[in-house]
Amino acid sequence: MAHTLSSTIYCSRVLIRSERGRQHRSNAAVRVNGAAHRTPLQVGSALETSINRSLPELSAPLLASPPLLTTDGHEGSRQNIPTEKQVEDPFRQAQIVEGGVRYQQTVVVRSYEVGPDKTATLETVLNLLQETALNHVWMSGLLGDGFGATHGMIKNNLIWVVSRMHVQVDHYPIWGEVLQIDTWVGSSGKNGMRRDWLISGRDSGNVFARATSTWVMMNKNTRRLSKMPEEVKAEISPWYIDRHAIQEEATEKIIKLDSNAKHVDSNLKTIPDQFLQHHQLNNIILEYRKECGISDVVQSICQPDEDMVSPGENFNMVRGPLLLPEIINGHHNLAGALQQWTTKYTHLLQLKAGDEYEEIVRGRTTWKKKL
C-alpha cells in the first residue's frame, strides 16, 4: 500500500446505504454547513468504526487536537479521562476481564436506536462498536486525546486510521434488549493492530454480531502512513490477545469495479430502494484505500453478483401454488435454503480528482431476505 489509507465513515455510509433509509444523509457529507476544508479521518486506538458515524460528527471529532479533550482544564476534568488503568467503570457499566485485557460493557438498546422494525439499526451496531472501543482505551489509562490516540502517539503526531473493517450481524437486537459487548485488541503484522468485538445477549449469551478491524498509524500532518514506534508498541502490546471474533477463511479479495457496473451514481445512492425494503444487511467488509474530505466529490458504484436471482421472482416462486408444503419442508430443505438465501454486492467509492477517479474504499456486502 503505497498510498495513504483512509476511512471516513462517510465513504462507507455511502457505500452501503443502510437498509433503513439513511441514505439521504450521505449527501451532507459532501458538503456540511458549507465548510470546504478537508476533514481527514482521525480515529481512536480503539476506535471509530468509521462505518457509522452520523454526519455532523464527520466534520469534527475527526479534527486534530480537539480543545475539549485535554486532560487538564475544566472540560478535561469534566470528561474525567483516567490516567491509570481502571478495572471497573460503574457509570458505563463496564469492566476489564480476562486477566486485565478484555473490555466488557453492558448496554441497553435505546428507543431512538431502533428502526422501522423496532430492531437496532446497523448504524446503532456500529456506534456501539465505536463506543466500546473508545471506552476500552479510556479505561486502559492510555488515552491521550479524545479519539483513542495514546500518549506515545500524540508525542509522535500519530493518529489511528482503519484499513479494514468486517462486521457480521447474525441478528439485530430489539429495543430494550440488554446486550453485553466484548472487545479486545491483537497484533496485525508489524505495524498494525486488530480490534475484535462480540455483541451478545447479556443473559442468553446468544451472539448478535461479530466484528473485526485492522488499524494502522498515520502522521496527522503529512497524512502518510507510519510505522508503529516502539514506544507505542510498548504501550499497547500488553493488551494484545490472539483471538478472532470472526473465523475468516483466506481473505477474499474484493475486485475493483469500473463504470460498467450495474449501478453508478454520483448521488451516492446505488442499491435500489425496492431491494432495501425487503433485505437486511448481514455482512459487510470494507477495505479503505485513501482518505477523503467533506468537500470532495465522490461517486458510488455497486454491482450485484451475477448469479443473483431477482428477489421478487424468487419470492413469488416460493409462495406460488406449485410448491407443495412437502416440497418446501422436504428433505431438500428448500425452506431452509431460502432462509439462508443471500444476495451479494461489490461496492466501490471513488474520489473525483480532475478527470480521473481514485479509489477511496472497496466494499463487499451480503444481504438476507427478510422473511
Add this chain to the structure above:
Amino acid sequence: MAHTLSSTIYCSRVLIRSERGRQHRSNAAVRVNGAAHRTPLQVGSALETSINRSLPELSAPLLASPPLLTTDGHEGSRQNIPTEKQVEDPFRQAQIVEGGVRYQQTVVVRSYEVGPDKTATLETVLNLLQETALNHVWMSGLLGDGFGATHGMIKNNLIWVVSRMHVQVDHYPIWGEVLQIDTWVGSSGKNGMRRDWLISGRDSGNVFARATSTWVMMNKNTRRLSKMPEEVKAEISPWYIDRHAIQEEATEKIIKLDSNAKHVDSNLKTIPDQFLQHHQLNNIILEYRKECGISDVVQSICQPDEDMVSPGENFNMVRGPLLLPEIINGHHNLAGALQQWTTKYTHLLQLKAGDEYEEIVRGRTTWKKKL
C-alpha cells in the same frame, strides 16, 4: 383546536435545522425509501420528544401495533417490559424517587453523540428526553406497547401526540460527561398531560438543560383528538406532580408567518449556514397543529426578529481596536451583555394541500453566539 394535532419529529427537525449540520437529513423525511404511505406520529405517554428522532425511525416506530412489542411472544420476553411498577432498573441505571413518581437515570454522553465541538448535539439532548420518558413509563408497569401507550389507551385505540414542546439548553454536555436526567409528569387541563425534564451533572448538580411538553390523546384510526378516558386518567394521574422544570411566564404566542418572511424554502433549509456555524441553539418552542406524513410536500419558513444585528458586524465591533478592555469589562458590562446576546427566529412548517398550505408546526428559537 378544531383540527388534528400532530408532531412528527420531521417537522421540527426541518424547522430548526441543527446548528451542527444535520439539516441535510430533512429531505429524507419527505420520502424515505420510496415509501408513500403516511406515517402519522405515534408517541409515548412519556414520549417521543418529536424534535429529534433520526430519520429512519420516522417511517417506523411511529407505525401502530408494532409486532415486536407485544408482551407475549419471544420478542416481548426479550424486551422484558414490566407489568408492575419497578423502583429500580440496574441496566438502565434508573430509579423511581420522590415518593415513587419521579424517574431518575444516569447517562454517560457517548462518543457518537457529540458534534464537531465535542459537545452533545441538540439531537442527543432530545434523544435522551425521549429515552428517559419512555423508560419512565416502562418502569411504571403501565406500558402497553412500545411507544408509551398505557393498557387503557390500547384498549381505547388511543395514542399520545405532542402538542407543545419547549426545550432550553443552558450548556451542552461534553463527551464522557456523566449526567443525571430527571423526568416527571403532571396534569395539563382536563385532557392533557405535561412532561418535564431536568438534565444535570450527576456530581456537580449543574443544570445543562430543562424541558417541558404537553401531550394529548388521538384516536389512532380516525386521527382525531380524543378526551382522556377516565380509565386512562386513573392509570396515569397517580404519577402527577405539580412542578415545572421551566418557569414560563405567560406563554408567548407564536405568530403565524406568511410567504413574505425572509427565508422561504421548500428544500427545508432556512437558517443560513453562516449563522449556524457561529451560533448555538439555546431555546426552542414548538407548537404542533397538524400531522404530516413522510410523502407529504412541505415548506419551511423562517423569520429573524427585526432588531437582530448581523452577527458578523457585532463580532467585529467587539474585537475591533476601538474597544478598550476597560470598556468591554467596565461597569456597562458589555462583555456580559454580548455573552447574553441572543438572536431569535420565528418558524413555520406548512403542508402543501392542493393550492393551499396548512400549518403543521409553528416554532420559535433563540440562539446564542458561540464565544
